[in-house]
Amino acid sequence: MNKKLMILFGAMLSVFIISGCGADNKEASTEEKTAASEEKAASENDSENKNEETGSEEPAAVDSESGDFAELIDYMKTTTDAEEATVFYESTDPQTHDMDGVTASLDQYSIVGLKDFHTDYSIPFNDETNGAVVLTQYTITNDTDEDVHYMPSMYMSIPGATQQYNNYREILPEEGQLPVKLNPDNKYLIKAGESVTGTYTYPLGESELYGAIAAGEGTIEAPTAQTDPDDISTAIGRKGSFIIDFRSVAAEESESADTENTSKESSTDINEGFYEDATTLENMGEKAMLDQKEGIGESQELGDTTVTLEGYQFTEFTPNMEEAPRFEDFNGVVLLTVNFALDNKTDENIGLGSISSTLTVDDSWWQLNEGMLTNYRISEVIESGESGELLQVYVLDKEEYDKLWKDKSFEIEIGPIRNEDAKDISKGKEAVFQLK
Template identity: 30%
Template sequence: MKKSVWLSMVGISLLALGACGKEKEKETTTSKISESTIVSSEKTKETTESKEKKADVGNWQEINDQLKKTTEAKKLTVQHESKEAIVNEKDGVKVAINGYEYVEINDFSKDLRITFADQVEKGGVILVSTTLKNDSDKSVYTSAGYTISVTGFSSAISRNKSLLGTDVVDDLVKVKYEIKPKEEFTGYVALPVKPEAMEKIAENGEAMFELPGMYSKPESFKKEDAIIEPKESKISLSGEGAEKAEAQGAFYEDKATVENLGEKKMLIDQKDGKQAEFEGAKVTLDGYQITEFTPNEDEAPRYKNFDTGVIVLTAKVTIKNDGKETLNLGQTSATLTIGNKEKLMHENMLEINNDEELPTGKEGSKFIVFAMDKESYEKLYHDKEFKLDVSLYDQKFVRLTDNDDLAFTFTNK
């Protein structure tokens, strides 16, 4: 899925966000939003939770009225809404999605023809209630980009201020994206969804949402200046999507699960707990899952060499770094040897890849993924011994371990 470079911002630990999907049409009247943004100096208690329920999203009726007025739409229908918050915070700095709505507008202004794929009969809008707060004692900075990626739709869906006339990002622009100590910005952003993307949402019911990052220096989006790094979170955009997210909650967070690349069927869900150590780094094999994976229509061409179907083995490893140097957790990899003969390399296309650091004294987890042909697994591999050989890397992408330094064996018998 393509991302807008300047909008590639933050998400959180991979989460499946459930929400109600009741479709309803709202009778709207034209009324003016009193303010798009609230700036507050009130200090709030810091929380480490990544998800908060029943968040204060503001007045949806009011924002719907404004959207209908600005777009001159004759009809506005709410397709899905969520009041569960997505929160990412660190060191007194917080970015939050308080909630969101996915609405359909019909027969709108000709000025929006280009925005909605050269037509004005039908379009989607994702309305987002968001808060950016600085409870630290120094100013922080954000580019305040808001982007959504829909499975099967090639382009990123980005914030468009013309849908509301003014939004929270406009207020941040006025202060050059600076959030001063004890200051908070709360408001809305709107993202236009073209009919083609609406069709993909109808098929899959989910999307990946990118939240803004927070940085210690103005106009610098470098990793070393990030207080909160860019990450993504999955959101549901239909009742079916919410049900799917709930059903997928049991699956490990590889890319197939997190980015909704297809359907999984659980074959084996095995807890483990074996540990190994390398130069102060304690590595635990928490467990592994073996699933039958059916890629969706857009992903299917990538698996054309799997003639009889796809079997995915996802291993979860947790690393406690008590060594002397920072590790590159995101680059942690492994090989899988089956029956002392067949050796498989991990599948990058099914892993969540990043360059997340793991400093001394910290702990983190990585999901490592392998793909097998279904017939080979059922006839040759199923009852063999598996050996997972984990490799650790430093911040210069240099491999630190040799073969069998961090090896774990298991069997499905």
Template identity: 30%
Template structure:
């Protein structure tokens, strides 16, 4: 069987993700045996054509993680493969019509591999990491769509993006798409594998953080056009876990509002106080709802410490979650939404835009809505001694698409305490 068929299936492919089912993520440091790497199992594969007529094609082998591991070992001539972590949780971008899915992934250490790969792994061939990703593109619509770039990840403390290495797997999923000019035809599904090469320096940072930010590709209506007008689904970044500790921390962090500090894993939050509000205020044709707020202590990661160095006693964050709905004719730029926070009768502070993210489009038109989390940063000692028991008053600023403020002081206010 040709390796190209082995690694990329066009239309509906049944992927046996060896060891990934039920999110079995307790495989840390377990060795990938020679037999599991070398022997592919006898199975059947079912594929469908891209039109409504169903055809069945039967072959002797089904593409699975073991086949991908086998090819990885053959291509790199690695003496040993060791499983560091695996996960089968589904991560998706898109909707029911057009979507991209990570079916599962394995983080593997390779040792004593071919010198041909030494440059890719930091000018040495003793050890390196490989993220082996099983993924599927699906187009349930009646028109061709085109996919954009993806399959790269960033790790906290490591300065460079970690990308796909086409030499690790011959004719991988990305290679298959490139041959098709990144086109996914109507009612077509394409599945396969992609491998990312991880240098030892990046592996060390993964050991420290246990997570990475993975870029999921988007979809477009025209080939080679990534303009907003041609966008069907924007590319997005999702945090994935690469160790048991990272998996635990990721579960912990899910209880916090998704500001930039949480999403980019900039440090550790500890909850001090949380309150659901559900209060709404209307300005002209916009309704702003303060869903709640969280007060947390924050300890930045080593690489983020200098950013918070002026807070000598520590950092306290006040994060407010807003929902903004627009029923007017003129769109609002939700990404520019800001606020001032009045503490007691004397202190006023602005929200920190560089620590905030929004969920949804930048510009929200009639009938649409988006979420924005506002962040305020305080010195820990000052919070404990001066602000802890003070009243908090939030004054929200809305902006139009020309970045012009359309509200004045007092138009949209919420008492938080």
């Protein structure tokens, strides 16, 4: 973070944007309440003592499920005894991830600066009393015909950070928080046809926020649902991710200081249009299209399974800081992602993670597919009588691709087809497809 940007950010912290909200929703006084249990009375006494220690007002009651972030931000400001609360950036464009009928949605989020809050709250803010909160709202919807269980472990990662960030319960009403609504006591249950909406907050100290702005974005993992909460093999669909746009904080700082600003593409659209291999789904970096072909439709039979080559994409891949070490031996990276359709006419389920393939270039150089970049779980199958997608990914050195390979022939040999126990069900047969 350059010095100018730090000065701009400091200036933003000194500007008060959020006005007090919810003044008409005061809690009833103790005299107005009916007799409570001794446990509840003790809890209220503890809360009053804490307010006296921090010198803060008791926060006004808010409807934490209304989606009104203004009230929630005012609640955070009052609870932490912050001098100011400033919205640095907000997004109301939902990001959704479907998991075979169970949908996780990041409905909205705000990056909120908190200035000079009480030291009692400093630990999750990297022991600092200036910082920011990424305030989010999620909705998990179960559109299947059976009950599911969803553990809301929505961890946020930032390239270059030494830790992952998780929900901080102490600054918002607990009853509206997603990890409170879906918890071990109710076995994270979401009944068929129902949905659960809740908040989630990620605290960042001031220095961590500078790092996030420099990195440009954060990635929040959307875990899978399960039909059995105690059996990971019953997971539904694949995990996904959501993007928090920190680069726009820097952009708005520049605008507020009337400096030159170059518009940038929204981070949520960076990998739009690319095959959903692990690099796309888990937001491992940025892709740029080099060559692609769709609608090929060439089919071959492997036993009782029809394998169809649907298309392929050559992309230049720039890994983010977190993923860069795994590609450090390459002089730039080109990914070849190949899209197959499998029509399973066997009596068994096909295990997607157990199918391998080989890429041969110019009849002289070959490599196996990179299974870690498709990231199929053991439970991911194409059921008997059904059709589905199979992606295969290969990693190429960009310097070699540009100088030696890009105009040569590319051939894929795929198979045999294997069931969910990795047993060969196509009698060793393999199919060969010519890409170009």
